[in-house]
Amino acid sequence: MDAAASTDGPDEIIHQSLRLRIMATLNALPPNELMEFTRLRAVLGATDGNLGAHLTTLENAGYVRVEKEFVARKPRTRAGITARGRTAFMRHVAYLRELLDRPAAE
Amino acid sequence: MAVTHEDAAAALRLANEAGERSAMLRGYQSTAPHLILWGVIYAVAYAISYGRPAQANIAWAVLIVAGSVASMVIGGRDRSDRAAGSKKWAIVPALFVTFLAFIMATAAVMQPQDPKQMAAFVPLVVAVAYIVMGLGAGRRIAFAGVALGVLTLVGYFGFPAIFMLWMAVVGGGTLILSGLWLRRV
Numbered sequence: 001m002d003a004a005a006s007t008d009g010p011d012e013i014i015h016q017s018l019r020l021r022i023m024a025t026l027n028a029l030p031p032n033e034l035m036e037f038t039r040l041r042a043v044l045g046a047t048d049g050n051l052g053a054h055l056t057t058l059e060n061a062g063y064v065r066v067e068k069e070f071v072a073r074k075p076r077t078r079a080g081i082t083a084r085g086r087t088a089f090m091r092h093v094a095y096l097r098e099l100l101d102r103p104a105a106e
Numbered sequence: 107m108a109v110t111h112e113d114a115a116a117a118l119r120l121a122n123e124a125g126e127r128s129a130m131l132r133g134y135q136s137t138a139p140h141l142i143l144w145g146v147i148y149a150v151a152y153a154i155s156y157g158r159p160a161q162a163n164i165a166w167a168v169l170i171v172a173g174s175v176a177s178m179v180i181g182g183r184d185r186s187d188r189a190a191g192s193k194k195w196a197i198v199p200a201l202f203v204t205f206l207a208f209i210m211a212t213a214a215v216m217q218p219q220d221p222k223q224m225a226a227f228v229p230l231v232v233a234v235a236y237i238v239m240g241l242g243a244g245r246r247i248a249f250a251g252v253a254l255g256v257l258t259l260v261g262y263f264g265f266p267a268i269f270m271l272w273m274a275v276v277g278g279g280t281l282i283l284s285g286l287w288l289r290r291v
Contacts, residue, residue, distance in 0.1 A: 010109050017120055023286035024121040035128075043127060093121060099114040 010091040012060045018046060019054045023089045026064065026081035034067060034078035055079055063088055133243040136287040139180050141250060141285030147173040148229070149278025155225065156270035162221075174202050205231070222269050226262040229277055230255055246291065251283035 014023050021044055029035060035043075041051050058064035063085030068077050081089070109117075151169045155162040168209050178199060209228060226238055233255030240248025261272035 012107055015107065015109070015117065017117070020117055020121055022125040024124035025128040028125045029132060039131075043131065044124070070175075091115055093118065096109070096114040096118050099109060100111060100118070 010095055011088050013057060013063065014089060014092045016054070018044065018050065019058055022051075022054060022058060023063065023081065023085065023092075024081075026079065026082075027086055027089050029080065031083075031086075032064075032080065034080035037077035037079060040079060058085065061085075061088075123133070126235065127161050130244040131291055134246060134291050135237075137243070138288040141281045141288065142179055143176055143180065143285075144173060145273075145278045145281030145285060147284075148169055148281060149274050149277075151278060152225070152274035154270070155221070156239060156274060159221075159270075168205075177202075192217045205235075213273060220268065222261050222262065226258055229258045229273065246284075246288055250280070250287075253280050253284065 013033060014020055022040070025040065025043055026035060037051070038053075040046075041048065044051065055066055059066050059079075063080055063082060064077075064079050066077060066079045070076065070077065147169045151162075151166050154165040158165075181197075209224075209231065212227070213224060216223075218227070233251045236251025236254065237248045238251075240246070240251055254277060257276045258273065261269050261276060265272050
């Protein structure tokens with residue numbers, strides 16, 4: 001198991017706030033469903049460059065798949081969460097919840 | 107990486123908000139084509155009820171069956187139904203049968219004397235359904251229900267002579283515009 005997806009600590013790739021919100025947004029979609037880049041950008045209130053960079057990071061980690069195609073001669077980019085990404089996200093959320101359940105002084 | 111309680115709480119809040127917003131928008135996308143479809147059916151059926159009342163019953167029957175089949179097709183194409191491999195698609199026909207049985211039972215018990223009574227009652231029930239659904243799935247759906255219900259009552263009490271035409275234009279139009287509104291989010 002890679003360090004990013006360790007159960008012992010936070011997922012360092014997902015923990016960054018925009019990447020966390022990207023993963024939460026895509027995780028709410030049904031399996032195999034993709035969301036258009038422009039829609040994702042609007043939902044998250046992110047800029048093109050920022051969103052693109054973080055999507056690339058998530059894609060390189062295998063958490064997200066990005067599909068680029070042409071529809072009616074216009075480029076369309078869509079992103080969706082992978083099974084690996086879904087597992088990593090759930091694990092990260094479980095870690096955060098577990099952390100909150102611990103006594104604050106610990 | 108050290109994550110504090112505050113970090114964890116903030117991160118969970120962000121994740122929850124993003125997930126809920128995503129699910130709500132997904133719900134809007136799924137609902138929009140149904141609203142547009144039934145808006146068109148309302149417009150056509152009420153227009154026939156207004157212009158050719160003798161053909162109204164058969165027109166409604168044909169359009170309701172056609173609309174239900176179309177709704178099932180739309181629901182079946184919805185990825186959320188297919189992807190989970192669930193039987194979620196079966197909800198649409200089950201809801202339709204329940205709704206139809208409720209309308210027929212109510213008509214049998216209440217014995218309406220004027221066709222306008224049933225013509226107003228059905229969209230009022232639909233409006234309540236949208237409001238209830240919208241309370242959980244997103245306020246835009248609830249707004250669509252409120253608009254349909256209020257405009258139905260305005261037409262029924264305010265413009266009884268042209269109520270069928272009112273429902274064709276305003277009732278059907280409300281659903282179509284609501285569907286387009288949901289799609290734009």
